[in-house]
Amino acid sequence: MQLQFTSGSPLVEAAWAVGILLISILLAWFVHLAIRWGERKLKARSQATLPSQLLRSFSRPIIFILILEGTLQGLSSVSYLAGWITAIGTVRIAALIVLVTYILANSGGVLLTWYLRGRRARKKARVDDSLINLLRRFMVIVIYAIGIMVMLDYLQLNITPLIASLGIGGLAIALALQPTLGNFFAGTQIVSDHVVRTGDYVELDNGEIKGYVTDVGWRSTRIRTPFNNIITIPNSHLADSVLTNFHSPNTELGVMVNCGVSYSSDLVQVENISLEVAREVVKELDEAVKTFEPIFRYDEFGDSNINFWIWLQALDRMASFRLKSELIKRLKARFDREGITINYPARYLTIDRHSGIQDFFPSDKPEPGSYKKKV
Numbered sequence: 001m002q003l004q005f006t007s008g009s010p011l012v013e014a015a016w017a018v019g020i021l022l023i024s025i026l027l028a029w030f031v032h033l034a035i036r037w038g039e040r041k042l043k044a045r046s047q048a049t050l051p052s053q054l055l056r057s058f059s060r061p062i063i064f065i066l067i068l069e070g071t072l073q074g075l076s077s078v079s080y081l082a083g084w085i086t087a088i089g090t091v092r093i094a095a096l097i098v099l100v101t102y103i104l105a106n107s108g109g110v111l112l113t114w115y116l117r118g119r120r121a122r123k124k125a126r127v128d129d130s131l132i133n134l135l136r137r138f139m140v141i142v143i144y145a146i147g148i149m150v151m152l153d154y155l156q157l158n159i160t161p162l163i164a165s166l167g168i169g170g171l172a173i174a175l176a177l178q179p180t181l182g183n184f185f186a187g188t189q190i191v192s193d194h195v196v197r198t199g200d201y202v203e204l205d206n207g208e209i210k211g212y213v214t215d216v217g218w219r220s221t222r223i224r225t226p227f228n229n230i231i232t233i234p235n236s237h238l239a240d241s242v243l244t245n246f247h248s249p250n251t252e253l254g255v256m257v258n259c260g261v262s263y264s265s266d267l268v269q270v271e272n273i274s275l276e277v278a279r280e281v282v283k284e285l286d287e288a289v290k291t292f293e294p295i296f297r298y299d300e301f302g303d304s305n306i307n308f309w310i311w312l313q314a315l316d317r318m319a320s321f322r323l324k325s326e327l328i329k330r331l332k333a334r335f336d337r338e339g340i341t342i343n344y345p346a347r348y349l350t351i352d353r354h355s356g357i358q359d360f361f362p363s364d365k366p367e368p369g370s371y372k373k374k375v
Contacts, residue, residue, distance in 0.1 A: 027070075028066040031062060035062075061099045065096065068099075186238070187221070188218075190239055195245070196238075196243070198215060198216065199247070201245075202223065202244065205242035209225075211223040247316075253319075254313060255320045255323050256310070257312075257331070261308075261340055261341065262304075262305055264341070271298075280330065281312070281330060285322065287314055287322050288314060295310070303345060305342065
């Protein structure tokens with residue numbers, strides 16, 4: 001837009017263009033302050049997180065649009081740039097398409113996250129944070145792809161050959177990136193099927209990899225071991241492994257303590273004492289599930305003892321270690337006080353009375369042709 005009183009004087013036209021730019025910057029600054037004020041007001045309310053996140057996603061693009069419009073409007077007002085008016089208009093529309101795409105991607109991600117977390121809070125769906133992030137990334141990619149296609153169509157660029165070349169190139173890229181794509185789809189399957197979640201304690205079938213899941217990414221899953229090390233596992237390997245999740249369906253974990261008493265023991269007394277000690281451990285330790293009644297069962301006739309086991313329930317994996325240790329200590333101390341014996345491994349030999357006892361021991365007499373040297 002070129003005004004009549006500015007034409008003919010390059011200095012005045014330049015000053016007018018700079019004035020338009022400064023006004024747009026000042027307006028953008030006021031809009032920024034207004035958005036910040038509105039965001040603080042919304043944060044003061046307990047249930048206004050969605051509007052504040054939407055305002056935050058709109059703030060930067062709106063500021064960019066105001067400054068860009070001021071810059072292009074100032075350039076359009078200069079007479080010696082009259083030949084560039086069409087190009088300036090094209091740049092204006094293309095920039096607006098980019099900024100609107102950016103706004104839609106940000107606001108769409110915020111709305112999707114709010115919707116899925118709202119469903120999870122209402123217990124109508126089991127939606128993990130990793131799945132939310134994955135769906136958000138996918139939606140952002142789709143919106144950006146659509147925005148690029150719209151901008152290319154506006155610039156009157158034929159996108160049909162581009163789409164065809166993308167199809168052929170995409171096939172070549174898919175073959176080259178087959179392991180990466182396999183990890184990506186395996187990660188999608190792990191997240192969507194709720195195989196593991198962040199914070200779960202897992203153990204792979206080889207028994208060498210176990211720990212807490214810290215992150216489920218699009219390519220790999222990270223596990224923090226009990227030694228505070230991070231193990232990175234490709235998602236395809238994790239999806240093909242037999243995995244034990246100690247947090248599914250809940251964190252409660254069964255604890256079994258195996259023991260044995262001598263054959264001379266009173267088995268009824270052993271059972272009563274063992275259950276009494278187990279109930280005492282459940283009552284006094286915070287790591288035990290209070291509503292679970294301890295279970296005692298005799299298991300087998302062993303070589304040296306009659307073996308049995310006691311079953312308790314711990315709150316989680318870490319709690320099971322202390323619960324098991326405390327039960328073993330208290331059970332051993334109680335058996336010692338009651339005179340109940342836990343035998344060492346022993347073997348009893350039965351000797352036939354008709355065979356001489358000397359057959360079982362070496363003779364002191366030297367064999368013919370041999371001699372003993374006294375040391």
